[in-house]
Amino acid sequence: MVKHNYSKAKYLAYRILKYVIVIIVAIIPIIPVWLMYSWLISQSFSRTVILGIVPSGFTLSNWRFLWSSITMGLKTYPNVWPIVFNTLFLSLGVSALVVFISSLGGYALSRMEFKGRSQLMQFILALHAFPSVILLVALFILLNKLGLYGKGIMTLVGIILVKAALEIPMATWIIKGFFDSIPWDVEWAALVDGCTRFKTWRNIILPLVLPGIGAVAVFSFLSGWSEFLLVFTFVKNESYYTLPVLIYHMIGEFKEINWGLLAALGLFYMIPVLIFFSLSQKVLLRIYVGGIKR
């Protein structure tokens, strides 16, 4: 009996120790992230911050960019919303274009037999390796010739094209993987049931790869939302600046940095990302099980 109790206690202690170690290991990497976010939040709502995390003096004045004018360089904006609109225009445009092309291209790569298919796939993967920095000069010439440089909103359209082109290779690969996981039987069943190839894709295949499309949509939206270099390089008219460029100007101009404003702007910059993630989370997690028995 005694022996039994002893081993039980030992077992319990071992289990507790195991969990304590796991928790410690899990918490350590979170601490710096947590510290940064807490600084960001407390900084944005307070006049001064003591020791980096303790806020003092509640104020909303750091968030004044939402309703009052902000100055960037020579341009003064009535408030932040035109810039938000530009950013949304850019990122939604990239997202839509990437989803449209990669879902069609991914299907073709996954399902259709044609000459040079595997070479094409390798080529697409190689395309993904190009960083946009080394393409800047070439892109400048290209956009200029296409009349997509310095032409107001068309400049942003040009950037959408460039950004989407950089995102499409990887997105196509990701979606191809999702198409690959759908058995041929399901597609054949739809063909027998009276669908054309396109209707099959539209009615049966596309709903089944929604998680993949969701993933690609989120990632391309985020990459558009956070795009800095292309906008910074190609957009010279301040009316078409985006949020990352605005944040850059908050730091980079020859003036004293207003940390409170910067923190508030940073938080504001995060909000759509959080919204987009929480909306698409369901789609990302919805993976169909069953219906297909192998």
Place this chain on the structure above:
Amino acid sequence: MVRVRLDSVSKYFGKVRAVEEININISDGEFVALLGPSGCGKTTTLLMIAGIYKPSKGRIYFNETDVTDVPPKDRNIGMVFQSYALYPHMTVYENIAFPLRIKKVPKTEINHKVKEIAKLLRIENLLDRKPGQLSGGQQQRVALARALVKRPDVLLLDEPLSNLDALLRVYMRAELKRLQRELNITTIYVTHDQIEALSMAHRIVVMNEGRVQQIGTPDEIYNKPANTFVASFIGTPPMNLIPCSFIEENNSYFIECSAIKLPLVKDVGNLIRNNISSSEVILGVRPEDIDIIHGNEEGHATAHVLVTEPLGRDVVVTTDVGGNIIKIVTTPLKSPTPGEKIKIKFRTKKIHIFDKKFGKAII
């Protein structure tokens, strides 16, 4: 209702020959089974009839119409896949309604037809579920309902029972047969299970390595196998095939194997002599056509019992006859014990002789 005709249809995948020179005539309302081992080309043949694969050579006709180049959607076929291939994102109702919805049938009519077919297959209570929430047997019925709801001219079934458990399979076998008879739809059924083929089909097409081995009624396939492949594929346990030689002695004919010398009737002997390419033949005899005897009779053989497998009603006895393994089916009452030496005799009227070189049946 249509007749289906395959006219020397072949299919190659690159250099791989999947199906070679297939000729099949299927009449109105007939239930035909394509039977063969895995990879024999039976599913490829079915997919060609469905229009999913295009034949490399040959034509396919529905009645007198050449449908070789007609896409699947215009062939009015219903198909059940081995994996059922239900649409996982749709409910059972939507799955069954899908073929009608694509045809733009009015909503009330769709509703009526889906309810009707669901009743026929006894799945009315499952209509709101998703395929993922169904058991294998239920999924199978839904797949069948989806195939039947549009009143197809031809029903194609690709191993529909192979994913069901044994009891359900026996039940669905009878159920499918009943449905086919009631609806009178030309049905082509792919299976590797000879029991399914023998019990359900009007005619069976036995295939191997992309070629048709024999087409015939279950009775013909079982009792008159066209070659050694069909003989060894059909029956549990399959036919005993023993390499023998055909000899002529003093104007009478014998089949001689290592430990057996079987006298033949004159007519049979003449028939064999005129049809073989050499004296090398294969003797085929079904396990149930071998009797265990007591005393000496002409043409009997001594067998050494290796194993007995009691199967309830029957006992399968595996014996060694002069180096050849011969299986015998007998009743439990007559069952010998392993190690015993017994005397066996083939029922001469039931034996089959195959040409060794070509494997072709002679009698």
